[in-house]
Amino acid sequence: MKEPNDIIIRSVAKVAVVIIFTFAINLFISGHHYPGGGFIGGLAFASAVILLFLTFDIETVRKNIPLDFKMVAAIGVLIAVLTGLGSLLFDVPFLSQAFGYFYLPIFGKTELATAVLFDIGVALAVIGTALTIIMSIGDDR
Amino acid sequence: MIKGMLIGSLIFLTLSILAIMYRLVKGPTASDRVQALDALGINIISGVAIFSVLIRSTGFFEVILLIGILSFIGTIAFARYLERGVVIERKHPK
Numbered sequence: 001m002k003e004p005n006d007i008i009i010r011s012v013a014k015v016a017v018v019i020i021f022t023f024a025i026n027l028f029i030s031g032h033h034y035p036g037g038g039f040i041g042g043l044a045f046a047s048a049v050i051l052l053f054l055t056f057d058i059e060t061v062r063k064n065i066p067l068d069f070k071m072v073a074a075i076g077v078l079i080a081v082l083t084g085l086g087s088l089l090f091d092v093p094f095l096s097q098a099f100g101y102f103y104l105p106i107f108g109k110t111e112l113a114t115a116v117l118f119d120i121g122v123a124l125a126v127i128g129t130a131l132t133i134i135m136s137i138g139d140d141r
Numbered sequence: 142m143i144k145g146m147l148i149g150s151l152i153f154l155t156l157s158i159l160a161i162m163y164r165l166v167k168g169p170t171a172s173d174r175v176q177a178l179d180a181l182g183i184n185i186i187s188g189v190a191i192f193s194v195l196i197r198s199t200g201f202f203e204v205i206l207l208i209g210i211l212s213f214i215g216t217i218a219f220a221r222y223l224e225r226g227v228v229i230e231r232k233h234p235k
Contacts, residue, residue: 009217020210027203035203044207051214054221057230138229 006055013055020048028123032111038119042126049127050134058135069135073128080121083114147195154188175219182212 028041052061087096099113161184165177186208193201222228 016213023206023210035200040207044210047210047214051217053229054214054217057232059232134229139231 009055013051017048017051020044020051024048028119031119032113032115038122039126041119042123043130045123046127046130046134049131053134053138058138069128069131071128073125073132076121076124076126076128078121079124080118083117083121086114144195147191150191151188151195154184154191158184158188171223175216175223178219179212179216182208182215186212 024041024044027036027044028038029036031037031041049061049065084095087094090096095118097113097115097118099111099115102110102112104110158181161177161181165174165181168174168177186205189201189205189208193199193205218228
């Protein structure tokens with residue numbers, strides 16, 4: 001059997017993965033007022049990592065991204081629950097949120113909301129769950 | 142005028158998707174079905190683009206990008222499976 005030659009997919013994936021990561025972060029950031037959010041941002045992020053898994057092999061990607069994805073999912077759920085519990089400290093109902101307008105050096109007047117912290121937890125949970133499923137069922141042993 | 146043209150092209154895209162569905166169900170080999178799936182993704186992207194021109198909205202651009210990315214990754218995964226029999230390799234043979 002002759003040696004497999006996949007130079008084209010490797011060259012394309014090195015560019016496309018950067019674009020998909022950027023798009024995932026854009027989806028995540030725009031989630032408060034426009035279509036997007038933690039769930040779909042996490043799924044786009046996971047699809048970029050799946051493209052890495054397809055192009056290179058599992059061993060190489062695991063060596064370069066040394067994260068236990070089950071741990072990532074657990075940390076995400078923990079962050080989401082803790083931001084929900086944090087609202088109890090201010091004597092308001094569970095999962096309440098607040099936002100304010102701040103003046104940042106580069107961005108100017110920016111709206112910062114505490115819902116972003118909850119969204120980070122959701123995104124981490126989605127990334128961890130999706131990649132754990134893919135790595136479990138994609139194993140050919 | 143423009144609206145009629147857009148609706149007409151949507152109708153033609155629907156006919157094209159029906160023809161692709163025939164190939165997807167009937168297709169003699171697996172390669173035909175994979176190619177039909179790729180063409181189906183491109184037709185759906187065109188339909189969403191024409192629809193967003195029709196209702197003059199920019200809210201569907203993320204949908205177009207996302208369908209493009211998922212169709213690309215799905216086609217690569219199916220091609221890898223057809224060629225090597227395994228989707229995700231454990232260790233690349235050097």
